Every structure is written in structure tokens, then in C-alpha cells.
Amino acid sequence: MNIGIYIYDQAEVLDFSGPFEVFSTAKRLGADGLNVFLISENSKPVVARGGFKVLPDYTLQNHPQMDLLVVVGGVHTDEMYKPNILTWLASVEPLTVEIASVCTGVFLLAQAGLIKKLTVTTHWEDIPDLSAQFPDLKVISDQRWVTSGKFTTSGGISAGIDMSLHLVSKHYGKPFAETVARQMEYNWQEESRQ
Numbered sequence: 001m002n003i004g005i006y007i008y009d010q011a012e013v014l015d016f017s018g019p020f021e022v023f024s025t026a027k028r029l030g031a032d033g034l035n036v037f038l039i040s041e042n043s044k045p046v047v048a049r050g051g052f053k054v055l056p057d058y059t060l061q062n063h064p065q066m067d068l069l070v071v072v073g074g075v076h077t078d079e080m081y082k083p084n085i086l087t088w089l090a091s092v093e094p095l096t097v098e099i100a101s102v103c104t105g106v107f108l109l110a111q112a113g114l115i116k117k118l119t120v121t122t123h124w125e126d127i128p129d130l131s132a133q134f135p136d137l138k139v140i141s142d143q144r145w146v147t148s149g150k151f152t153t154s155g156g157i158s159a160g161i162d163m164s165l166h167l168v169s170k171h172y173g174k175p176f177a178e179t180v181a182r183q184m185e186y187n188w189q190e191e192s193r194q
Helices: 013-028 083-095 105-111 124-133 159-172 174-183
Strands: 002-006 035-040 068-071 098-102 145-148 151-154
Touching: 002 013, 013 035, 013 098, 013 159, 013 174, 068 105, 068 159, 083 105, 098 105, 098 159, 105 124, 105 151, 145 159, 151 159, 159 174
Parallel strands: 002 035, 002 068, 068 098, 098 151
Antiparallel strands: 145 151
8 A cells, every 4th residue: 555645845744744653653563565655746855844854755756656645734825826736636636545634735635626525624723714715615623534535634733643543444443553553652532523
């Protein structure tokens, strides 16, 4: 199972490092089929929030086929108006089994036209903006993550860890996801309620 995490300048660090930790820990604990990697627009270092520098594994042009794409949040406003990013998202959507977003990553999915009329969530602070910019979405505020078809969206920062553990549970069973959370010494909020 190939899991690509899309990152960009000013991405929220825990939005990508949290899911990366969940999936890489799951692999270390026995989910041998997992292959998790970071994708960015180009091969230059990504400067995430707080100046955290990250080298992506792949670019939009050379990444492997993905089963799961995770689009992270952060300062997303520039990102959601880049035609090449929106075109890329639209082109990979039919080739994936699942797409997830953390925090404001949902804005990119909405701008690319991928989640029309679906139930979604995001960081509590951005819920009014998401509702105003994309009135066709049913934006909910009382859940840490929500699944609509092949799309799972989560609230901000630590909610992405809970969502990722949920995805591990979906594919490998709840006991295994609990083992991953315990290994991380993380108190998994298994239910998606806030």
C-alpha cells in the first residue's frame, strides 16, 4: 500500500509528521506492505511552519502510484491557487483508493473540485471560511475526522494522527491500530467526536 503525503512551504509540521509517524510505526510493527513517502511540487527543500526544513522523496512528476494520498494543511492559500497543483490532484484522484486531508488540506481538495457536496471537516478555526468558500460542502465541527466515500478529512494538527490511526484500523484491524498508538505513547481518540 503506497501512501503519499503531499507537503508544501508553510505546511503545518504535525499535519505531515504525525501521519508519517503513524504509518511508518505501523510498518515497523508488522504492516510490511506499507510504503509511506513525502511528495512536493519540486525537489527543493520544503520549508514548513516554524522554518522546519524537509526534503521530499518525490515530486509531482516522479512519485509512485498511490493507494492513499494525504494532503496536509498549513498556510494553504497560495497552494490552492496553483493550477499545476490542482491539475495534479485531479489527475491522481481516480488512481487512488483513498484520499485524506489534515486540517486545511481540505481546501485544496475542494478547490480542485474533488469533494463536491460531501461531508467534511477541518481545523475548528477554519470551518467558517471553508463553509463560506465552498457552500456546497456540508462542513461539520463536532468530529475529529469524517469519511465521505473515498475521502476522509480531519481537524487540525493532532486530529490527523487520530485519523491516520483510524485508517490503519480500517486496513489492519483495531487491535493493531491500538498497538501502534501504544508504541507511539499516544492517547488515540478512536471515536471521531471532538
